Amino acid sequence: MPTFRPATAADLAALLPVIRQFHADEHIAWDESRVRPALEALIGEPYNGRLVLIERDGALAGYFAVGFCFSLEFGGRYGLLDELYVLPAQRGGGVGKRALAEVEAVCRAEGLRCVRLEVSDDNPLAREIYRRSGYAENPRRLMTKWLSGASEG
Structure with missing residues (x-):
């Protein structure tokens, strides 16, 4: 059975290789100089969101990062x-499903009524886990524009 706990600055050394692996699996460019300050912002300022470790039998099993955003639509x-x-x-053993339940609990504790997520088109297993947990696809596409002076991924 997995357990969950907020990440601390002391966890970053063990967590960064796991995040790097996720980025490689998802074909996301790795830039530790961009990722590390973002992790520190999640750890240091709870209003931004949460960085949570997933542990199983005392070992690091994974993590999730949930940011808190604002939308008129929601x-x-x-x-x-x-x-x-x-x-x-x-x-x-249901680790992903339990992690999603923990994400939702974190958001409810913040008084949020909605959780959104991104999933790659080439990851049908993850999409199915999300669907079975009640997430639905939207008929819109996520689009991104890097602002001048910001580094692209």
Whole structure:
């Protein structure tokens, strides 16, 4: 049975290789100089969101990062599940499903009424886990524009 706890600055050394692995699996460019300050902002300022470790039998099994956003469409603040990753050796037994329930509990505790997430088109297993947990696809596409002076991924 997995357990969940907020990440601390002391966890970053062990967590960064796991996040790097997630980025490689999802074909996301790795830039530790951009990721580390974002992690520190999640750890240091709870209003931004949460960085949570997933542990199983005392070992790091994965993590999730949920950011708190604002939308008129959703009536104010909502949760954006930015990253959820379970290490391959730790998969199975409902770890992902339990992690999603924990994401939702974190958001409810913040008074949020909605959680959104991104999932790659080439990850049908994750999409199915999300669907079975009650998430539905939207008929719109997520689009991104990097602002001048910001580094692209």
